[in-house]
Amino acid sequence: MLRKIAVPVIALLVFTLLWEWLVWFKQWPNYKMASPSDIGPAFWKYKALFFEYGWDTLWRTVAGLLLAVVVGVFLGMLMGISRTLRDALYPILVGFNAIPKATVVPVLALMFVGQHDMNTILIAFMISFFPIAVSVSIGLSTLEPEYRDILRALGASRLTVFWKIALPKTLPEFFGALKVSVTLAFIGTNLMEIVEPHGRGLGHLFDSGKINADYPLMFAVLIALAILGILLYYAVVYLEKVFAGWADTQATD
Amino acid sequence: MPASVEIENVTHAYRTGDGLLPVLKDLSLTIPAGEFTAVVGPSGCGKSTLTRLVAGLMKPDTGRVMIDGEQVSSPRSSVGMAFQNPVLLEWRTVLNNVILPLEIVAKNLSSKQKQQRAEELLSMVGLEGFESKRPSELSGGMRQRVSLCRSLAHRPEILILDEPFGALDAFTREDLWQIMRDLCKQENFTGLLITHDLRESIFLADTVVVLSDRPATSQYKLEVDLPADRNVEQIYSTAAVDMLATLRKQIEIAQGRVEGKVKGSVEGKTDRQAESPSPQTDTTAGS
Incomplete structure (x- = not known):
């Protein structure tokens, strides 16, 4: 247990020291590369804004991700259960996923003028639902027929088979996709906040750092984003352990 | 209570990209209530x-x-089922x-009763x-044992086993044969076993039915002449070996290797036909 905490903490310290040393050794000005010792004061100076904007970014990311889970699972179910629907929906989804979301930002901003929260959530959702839909559909369509037969032979309904077997069996794939999606949703939120600034979120703080040539602030935002990203990712890992821990056969040894 | 199974003149085909693929043709088969029937035949015969x-x-x-004189429509x-894949x-x-x-x-059973039933089977x-x-x-063998327990948990009238021991090694398989034999004694059901293993069929079943190649029909029926209370040694007895030889011959006929019912290449297989005329007991084989 101690080892589990100590190893990453020491690694982080070493990384920070190396960074500090590199900036000092190369005599880089802070507009080229801020050092950890510049970033600390930047955090302190704007700590109230970091909490406020960090919260904006966090809740909008989570809202977008939840929307992606609902829509992605629903689409995945449709594609996993019916071959026809899969053939119909798949090309559309692939095409939609291929559109760089940066190009969608101004479109959304024009569509829903002033609805910043909604725009941000929508981008986070759009960028992150695809892996969930694909993994759920693959999980459902690759269910061995015997799994279905053991319950169908007892007269169980399709819904019972789905609830008792298909759904839990797909959970490991679902969480695998969710780990990808949580990072994507986070990118989506920041994309909106930076490309279409509207005075909220860490993306906005980054943008104002840029405008005011406050380079340590920009780096501090990057670090804050990394911390939030780690938090979100490990929240998903925790949920995976709770709901799909059985799939990790190593842990049971 | 075990139920009887009657299959009457069943013909069935699958719809594929190239049209109809007939799998069963005029197949009839009766399993009296409480009896155990094994079905053997060439692979892919339906x-x-x-x-x-x-x-x-x-x-x-x-x-x-x-089933028990009532037509099966859903x-x-x-029914309990177990497969090769547990x-x-x-x-x-x-x-x-x-x-x-x-x-x-059995939604009306209390969770305690359900648990007791499962524990009873597992022991x-x-x-x-x-x-x-x-x-x-x-x-693998333990997983298959759990699968057998699951197929019997609700005290089915009919137990359907689709090659449940096919993926196990020879020794584990013999263990499971004996476990299955004991389950047959203690639980009350009509058994239908699909298998590729002729020894398995005569060890577990009262009757062995050989199916012909696709489209399958019932080609030969063997009443297993071994004591009801069997042990594994008995399937290596002379009587058992004779039965195995008969079954093996019938499967060769089903595959078309003898009796001139050859598909594709004929050369090199006809000499077998000369050395051993088939012990034909059923007229459907030549069809």
Whole structure:
């Protein structure tokens, strides 16, 4: 247990020291590369804004991700259960996923003028639902027929088979996709906040750092984003352990 | 209570990209209540289709499948199934895997009664102490034992086994034969076993039916002339070896290797035909 905490903490310290040393050794000005010792004061100076904007970014990311889970699972179910629907929906989804979301930002901003929260959530959702839909559909369509037969032979309904077997069996794939999606949703939120600034979120703080040539602030935002990203990712890992821990056969040894 | 199974003149075909693929042709087969019948035949001859018809998961194109004189048109809760793949639910404990059918068909049982039934079966197959393990912690033979317990949990009238021991090594397989024999004694059901293993068929079954190549029809029927209370040594006895030889010969006929019912290459196989005229007991073989 101690080892589990100590190893990453020491690694982080070493990384920070190396960074500090590199900036000092190369005599880089802070507009080229801020050092950890510049970033600390930047955090302190704007700590109230970091909490406020960090919260904006966090809740909008989570809202977008939840929307992606609902829509992605629903689409995945449709594609996993019916071959026809899969053939119909798949090309559309692939095409939609291929559109760089940066190009969608101004479109959304024009569509829903002033609805910043909604725009941000929508981008986070759009960028992150695809892996969930694909993994759920693959999980459902690759269910061995015997799994279905053991319950169908007892007269169980399709819904019972789905609830008792298909759904839990797909959970490991679902969480695998969710780990990808949580990072994507986070990118989506920041994309909106930076490309279409509207005075909220860490993306906005980054943008104002840029405008005011406050380079340590920009780096501090990057670090804050990394911390939030780690938090979100490990929240998903925790949920995976709770709901799909059985799939990790190593842990049971 | 065990139920009788009657399959009357069943013909069935699958629709594929290239048209119809006939799998069963005018197949008739009767299993009296409480008896154990094994079905053997060339691979891909439609044996699994047969299990799905009896389970009510499919309807035949023509002909009837009757259970206790009643036509099967949909799945019925009085059937238990086990397959070559044990298909255990990895997220459930061993005990809860066995309880699964009871959750569907015996909702009125208390959870304590369900648990007792599952524990009873697990101890019959020598898995007491493994109730709270996950399937991933078990060996292949143990997983298959759990699968057998699950198929029997709801006291089915008919037990359908589709090559349940096919993927196991020879020694584990013999262990499971004996476990299956003991389950047959203690539980009351009509058995239908699909298998590729002739020894297995005569060890477990009262009657062995040989199916012809696709489209399958019942070609030969063998009453197993061994004492009801068998042990594994008896399937190596002279009487048993004679039965095995007969079955083997019938499968060769089914595959078209003798009796001139050859598909494709004939050369090199005709000499076998000369050395051993087939002990034909059923007229359908030449069709």
